[in-house]
Amino acid sequence: MGRIIAVVNQKGGVGKTTTAVNLTAALTDLGLKVLLCDFDPQANATSGMGLDKRKVKHTVYDVIIGRTETEKAIVSTKYGDVLPASADLAGATVELIGENGRERKLGEALESVKRAYDLIFIDCPPSLEMLTLNGLCAADGILVPVQCEYFALEGLSDLMGTLRTVKRKLNPKLEIFGVALTMFDGRTNFSTQVAQEVRRHFPGKVLSAVVPRNIRLAEAPSHGIPVTAYDKHSRGAKAYKAMAEEIKAKL
Numbered sequence: 229m230g231r232i233i234a235v236v237n238q239k240g241g242v243g244k245t246t247t248a249v250n251l252t253a254a255l256t257d258l259g260l261k262v263l264l265c266d267f268d269p270q271a272n273a274t275s276g277m278g279l280d281k282r283k284v285k286h287t288v289y290d291v292i293i294g295r296t297e298t299e300k301a302i303v304s305t306k307y308g309d310v311l312p313a314s315a316d317l318a319g320a321t322v323e324l325i326g327e328n329g330r331e332r333k334l335g336e337a338l339e340s341v342k343r344a345y346d347l348i349f350i351d352c353p354p355s356l357e358m359l360t361l362n363g364l365c366a367a368d369g370i371l372v373p374v375q376c377e378y379f380a381l382e383g384l385s386d387l388m389g390t391l392r393t394v395k396r397k398l399n400p401k402l403e404i405f406g407v408a409l410t411m412f413d414g415r416t417n418f419s420t421q422v423a424q425e426v427r428r429h430f431p432g433k434v435l436s437a438v439v440p441r442n443i444r445l446a447e448a449p450s451h452g453i454p455v456t457a458y459d460k461h462s463r464g465a466k467a468y469k470a471m472a473e474e475i476k477a478k479l
Contacts, residue, residue, distance in 0.1 A: 230263070230345035231479060232338060233405050234367035239383045240354035242375045243410035246445060246455075248351040249276040250464075253307040253454035254472030260346040260479075263302065266313035267334065267363055273351040274312040278305050278452045281314055289316040292333040292362075293323060298341050307454050309345070321358040330358065331398060335366035347479065356390050364394045369405030374426050376412045376419040376438075381429065404430065406478070408471065410439040437471035439464065 235248040245268065252264040266273040267288060271281040286301035288311050303310045324330035334350070342348055349371075352363040364370070370391065374380050395402045407430045413419045427434045439445070442464035448455040455465045 230261075230342040230348045231369070232342060232348045232350065232367045234350040234352055234360075234363040234370045235373065236352040236360060236363060236370050236387070237372050237374070237383075238354055238356045238360070238387055239379070242354075243373045243408075243439065244354065245272045245276060245351055246449070247371070247373045247408055247410065247439070247468075248273050248349045249307075249449075250445075250454045250456060250468040251472055251475065252277070252349055253456045254468045255347060255476060256308040257456060257469070258472055258476055260476065261344065262308040263311060263341065263345045263348045264308055265311040265334070265338065265348060265350045267317070267350050267359055268313060268353040269315050269318035269359075270353070271313040271315065271317075272449065274310060274314075275452055276449050276454065277307055277310045279303060279310060279312055281312060284312045284314070287312050287314045287316065288334070288337070289314060289320055291337045292320060298337045302341065307457065317359065324358065331361045331365050334362040338366055347475075356386065361394070361398075364391070364402060365399050367399070368401055369403045371406050371408060372404065373408045373410050375410050376422045376426075378418075378422075380422045380426060384429070404433050406475070407434045408437075408439065409434060412438045412440045414440065435471055435474050437467055437474055439467045439471070442467075 252262050255262045274281045286296045290296040291298050350363040352360045444459045444462035445464035448458040
């Protein structure tokens with residue numbers, strides 16, 4: 229049965245979607261059966277996996293409002309399977325307000341397919357609201373991308389508070405699966421200091437592989453492919469491959 233990992237950080241611009249997309253691709257290359265559930269209305273993970281978000285027939289929004297079955301919405305790509313998103317997802321929070329168990333809609337949607345996968349990533353939106361709460365309730369663990377920059381730890385206390393509340397009240401199995409250091413600049417002492425600080429805050433949880441600042445990582449989404457396909461020899465691709473091997477070992 230597939231392990232469900234929510235990729236979450238309410239701070240934007242930390243490499244959350246980049247991490248979800250490239251780990252999906254790298255783990256698929258390692259022979260795992262991986263599903264990437266795009267649960268962000270911006271649908272960047274959908275396009276990052278090579279899909280045109282304007283042309284997908286069904287999305288995760290259609291699934292959680294009961295318009296279609298999960299299996300029918302999943303799209304297979306050479307980089308892994310995708311449960312795509314669209315801008316319609318932004319309205320789901322309002323539409324679900326009056327429903328019982330609204331925070332469990334995504335978990336119910338994934339229940340029917342998780343046996344088919346080794347790992348399911350949920351790319352959550354950069355905020356702590358209903359969509360992210362659904363991701364946390366559906367997940368076995370969270371993967372937190374943290375950029376090696378000045379405001380790296382800002383807001384993480386809020387995220388950890390939310391994690392504790394969800395674990396206590398809604399999802400007792402929820403744990404920190406790992407913390408991924410992103411946007412590391414080896415030319416500065418500051419990046420090293422931030423990395424050390426993050427490791428101090430999350431002892432034993434920070435993945436060894438560190439993702440550097442890399443132009444190829446920035447370019448790959450504009451081509452609609454993961455960096456592992458765009459330039460497999462780039463530093464960014466090598467970092468995500470190493471991180472994928474580490475995650476496979478943890479599984």
